[in-house]
Amino acid sequence: MILMQPKKAANEQTSSIIATGVDTGAGLLKFVLGSGQGQQRVRIPAKLVEVREELHDELTSEEGGHFFYHEGSREDLKNREFFTGSLAAWKAPTSHIKLSDNPALKAEYVLHMCLGALATLPYRETWNLYLVLSSHNTQVFRDLVIEKSSGSHIVSFGSKDNPKSKVFLTVSLVVPEGAGSYGYCASYKPEPLIDRAGQVISIDYGTSTCIPTVFAPNGKIIHRAVLPVGGCIDLLEAIAQDVELVKFLGTGRAGDTEIIRQGIENRSFRYGTRNFQFQQIYLKHLKPWLEDRSRLARAEVEEWRDAAQSIVAWGGGAALPFTKEMFEKLGIQPVPEACWANSLGLQKIAEARLPMGK
Ligand SMILES: Nc1ncnc2c1ncn2[C@@H]1O[C@H](COP(=O)(O)OP(=O)(O)OP(=O)(O)O)[C@@H](O)[C@H]1O
Numbered sequence: 001m002i003l004m005q006p007k008k009a010a011n012e013q014t015s016s017i018i019a020t021g022v023d024t025g026a027g028l029l030k031f032v033l034g035s036g037q038g039q040q041r042v043r044i045p046a047k048l049v050e051v052r053e054e055l056h057d058e059l060t061s062e063e064g065g066h067f068f069y070h071e072g073s074r075e076d077l078k079n080r081e082f083f084t085g086s087l088a089a090w091k092a093p094t095s096h097i098k099l100s101d102n103p104a105l106k107a108e109y110v111l112h113m114c115l116g117a118l119a120t121l122p123y124r125e126t127w128n129l130y131l132v133l134s135s136h137n138t139q140v141f142r143d144l145v146i147e148k149s150s151g152s153h154i155v156s157f158g159s160k161d162n163p164k165s166k167v168f169l170t171v172s173l174v175v176p177e178g179a180g181s182y183g184y185c186a187s188y189k190p191e192p193l194i195d196r197a198g199q200v201i202s203i204d205y206g207t208s209t210c211i212p213t214v215f216a217p218n219g220k221i222i223h224r225a226v227l228p229v230g231g232c233i234d235l236l237e238a239i240a241q242d243v244e245l246v247k248f249l250g251t252g253r254a255g256d257t258e259i260i261r262q263g264i265e266n267r268s269f270r271y272g273t274r275n276f277q278f279q280q281i282y283l284k285h286l287k288p289w290l291e292d293r294s295r296l297a298r299a300e301v302e303e304w305r306d307a308a309q310s311i312v313a314w315g316g317g318a319a320l321p322f323t324k325e326m327f328e329k330l331g332i333q334p335v336p337e338a339c340w341a342n343s344l345g346l347q348k349i350a351e352a353r354l355p356m357g358k
């Protein structure tokens with residue numbers, strides 16, 4: 001009996017470690033904890049702001065969180081607090097930090113974003129996460145991401161006076177952007193979406209970027225190019241600056257891209273709480289937006305076109321409403337749950353590595 005106890009404790013400890021995939025997008029952080037029925041997914045805008053004054057109220061949102069850092073591996077964060085995601089945009093509409101402004105910010109603030117994601121979930125005394133993250137440039141950012149995030153962090157979520165949570169983070173691996181989506185497609189059930197044995201071409205329609213990639217059999221990257229045009233943000237901005245919307249708003253200023261993003265995602269095409277429908281404006285800008293990017297992407301991978309069986313599309317832009325037929329006409333196959341594909345694939349990699357303790 002006595003001999004069994006330490007073993008049981010050790011088992012309990014390992015079973016409470018959660019394999020987690022983290023896609024630090026320029027526009028949205030995608031955070032996937034665990035798999036199967038108990039899987040939890042969090043998506044928050046990649047934004048943050050430091051809180052430097054007493055707060056009036058505890059703010060909560062599904063798309064953002066507040067954490068107070070008591071102590072832990074990040075000495076530099078001791079006794080500081082932050083709003084992340086939509087809370088950052090609420091608190092400081094114009095002055096918050098947007099991770100899309102500079103690729104280096106994603107590595108710098110990776111811990112803030114992970115804690116911000118946990119803040120949206122029900123309280124737990126202990127979070128023990130085993131992470132696989134993706135990065136646009138693994139060579140440059142791998143060590144920085146590990147240094148900034150791994151270790152133990154004692155925080156309170158929601159308010160500094162709330163009960164503390166201990167957050168243990170172990171970074172198992174930092175992989176190139178797209179590796180998670182590739183794995184997701186290759187292990188898709190009931191049928192894989194791509195053939196691992198052949199070359200695969202993908203186009204990632206992200207927030208800031210649009211990236212065609214050519215994969216060799218088994219997923220190593222042969223060619224990858226960031227297109228000289230932006231991703232979904234260009235579409236959101238075109239809508240925000242559309243004369244009809246600007247006229248309706250009546251201030252002479254462009255609309256708010258966050259409000260437009262939400263109206264598109266919830267398929268209402270309503271501009272916030274205002275009595276304004278922008279579906280026609282969306283459709284007008286969508287066609288050239290998608291066609292231009294797809295044409296440029298195809299030209300970029302032309303040399304490999306004959307060797308690859310298909311072109312798949314992932315990233316949130318591949319989940320935009322009314323694009324299915326357009327993609328079909330362009331000979332591009334959008335994958336299901338396109339915005340989540342990368343983080344779901346990263347979670348699977350984490351899950352596979354966890355028992356090996358790598
Ligand atoms: N289900 C959905 N329906 C409609 N639009 C969606 C959906 N999911 C995501 N999007 C849109 O996709 C965009 C975000 O895409 P994604 O999360 O792939 O970008 P990112 O990873 O943050 O950016 P990047 O890849 O450039 O770093 C947003 O404009 C969002 O509104």
Ligand SMILES: [Mg+2]
Nearest residue numbers: 025026206315
């Ligand atoms: Mg992305």
